[in-house]
Amino acid sequence: MTSTATTDDLGLRDRNNRERRDALIAAAYALFAERGFAASSMDDIAARAGLSRRTAFRYFASKDDLVFPEQAARQAQFEALLVPREGESAFETVRRACLALGRHYQDDRERQLAQFRVIQSEPWLVGRELAIDRALEAAIEHAFMAAERETPRARRRARVRASAITGALRATVREWLEGGASTDLVRLGRETFAELEAGFAG
Template sequence: MRETLAEAAFQLFLERGFERTTVDEIVARAGVGRRSFFRYFPSKEDAVFPDHERCLADMTALLARGTEPDPVRAVCDAARLVTRMYAAKPEFSVQRYRLTQEVPGLRTYELSVVRRYERTMAGFLRECWSGGPDGALRAEVVAAAVVAAHNNALRAWLRSGGSGDAEAAVEHALGTVLDVWARPAAPAAAPGAEAFAGSAGSGGSPGANAAVSGGGPGGGPAEVSADGDVVVMVARRDAPLWRVVQQVEAVLGTPARHR
């Protein structure tokens, strides 16, 4: 019934315009009573976005399962659910996007839906980082970055009329967030860098109890075993600062306060 009402409503919105379509006309097209409409949709605006409530519930459930150990990668996985929802019905998604651009009230409603996704991600991240410095701030920044990257790619796909691969475009956009905020999948040295960990010897040289491998021009993995508390990083001048910081975090085993 929910899908029948949503389909009838959307057909009328396209035929007559959103503002000129009444609830009575929607239920007449669907062949049901007026009371049935409000059982599923509090307003006409809700009938334009019938799938977001289900997607939001799926996102909440995904984050609650906690199968991804890196919180940043977890919220990116959550954002991909929204992409797949749009990509599953490309024609409908493109038509809805065009309709929201024409009706200010729908645009406002859409922004409120986006904000709900962002709050869900930020709440999850705050719990993950509650014991760390600036955890709440970091959660809000990362959640906003994930939503911005996702929506930038998704809206470009919608403006193109649904041409191309929406999921690939979003994946590329989310990669910009993962490059900055996510933990590396495995400890990786900066290009042309060597990492040493251990107790400092005379003259500040690494202690003999540190064992390190990797860090060549290809930025291969580094393996570190040490019982000291000093880290020395040697990197190429052109090595990206964020990658150097990631490597230091990997050696220390704790997130740095600044990036």
């Protein structure tokens, strides 16, 4: 290496990797917007990104994965946020992590909307999304359990709470997206948590 160290911490290879990945995502979403998910073949997507079909499949194992490109990263990020802080109850930890995630959604508004449209258009993508939500739910359950001793009763309670929270938040995000993502998602989330805190029976 001579003196190419300007802003590149990551080599040319990694940079290209990222660029092509991004190109694929951009191409995919452009085509989805133009003609819909079903009518956009991997051939087209790859071509628009300037890659071969075969190579495109090396970046994304399936066409579906192209719809949820940052799923793994989001999940990891969320789990990192679920680490409890000093003097925080489990519920507070979960709320903080969820609201932070909500903030990210808000910052990613445009793509979230596009993603929402795509997902609504193909029923089985709804299933994929639910599976993703399910992973978040599992993480939340885990966070609740971290605070308690492992008993069947405690586990069930943690599960019910995690499921209720996930369900309520799913509804909240849906409301937000259906309204064009024009309101404040974090505020909506706060309200939802307030409702949950206020109680279930009534």
